[in-house]
Amino acid sequence: MTLTTLSVVDLLAAFRSPAPTPGGGSAAALAGALGSSLLAMVAALPKSRAATVEDVERLKASGQRCAALSAELEALVERDSEAYDLVMAAYKRPKTTDEEKAARSAGIQAAMRDAIAAPLGVMRACAAAAEQGVVVATLGNPSASSDLQVGFELLGAALRGARLNVEVNLGSVKDPEGQTLSAETRRNRGGRG
């Protein structure tokens, strides 16, 4: 049972519950999936403005890309919650001995990087869908412009919401690339010195 196999009623109840997951990251992914789906729908409507065979193909390709991105965002609804659950599990690891402390810290850092990858994936997918949306806005059925605009609104909110989650989690990462980089720098200097 994943979050997206739940009924909408049950998923909304899960969001309302005080359990930490699903939270804002999964909600952002779902909003992005909704937005991309609307763009895919508009692209698939009859009476488009695509007048040439080339434009018909462009519109079709954009619609298919939006549908694929919607499926990707749908999967990220689950992945974001899973990643956050693993972060919380890592925090609960024992921390009595120095070895335990080091293992726990490494575990938290690894889990945190996954917890950043999920909303980062949401940001990328939303940006990619919005890019396709420009083609849909130009060539799609003009009478569906409100559906298209709602799609853009949802993608924008999803992207900003996902960014908030990236930023919050980045705050818990101890200098992710920096430490490796500075250790390398020190090694390189030592080698040369």
Next chain:
Amino acid sequence: MTLTTLSVVDLLAAFRSPAPTPGGGSAAALAGALGSSLLAMVAALPKSRAATVEDVERLKASGQRCAALSAELEALVERDSEAYDLVMAAYKRPKTTDEEKAARSAGIQAAMRDAIAAPLGVMRACAAAAEQGVVVATLGNPSASSDLQVGFELLGAALRGARLNVEVNLGSVKDPEGQTLSAETRRNRGGRG
């Protein structure tokens, strides 16, 4: 079977399909329900900043109101699609005789008013949830601020998306109150004249 008893996977597929419903209006309602649910979750979290009994009660009341608004928005997902289906059915009514034309036109106008009421309800519910969100932002657990901000993002997108639907449908209403009003005005003038 309503839209919200579908699984999330199936509902997203329904949004992606070229069928006109569900469309942007239902998507806006769902985004609003998601946003309100996040606010309700944050209000229900332990470790809030409510220090007095009064504040604990205020936070609890705001959370309950957000949960109720989320349920209202959940119902509007279905209602928006139903209303739009009725508009399309009204357009398909016969229009051969003058009587048929008049009945069809009246049917379209009545259906259109319902199709405006649904997104208008979404706008009102989102605005009310955002208002409660101010209490949650002040008194709720500060560590959930990203969940709260995602909630606000979704409510904003839902409100603007619903407004687009109100505006589009208003364009199809023939002077909604105006004609009644001007007929009344004429009658009143006639009575006086």
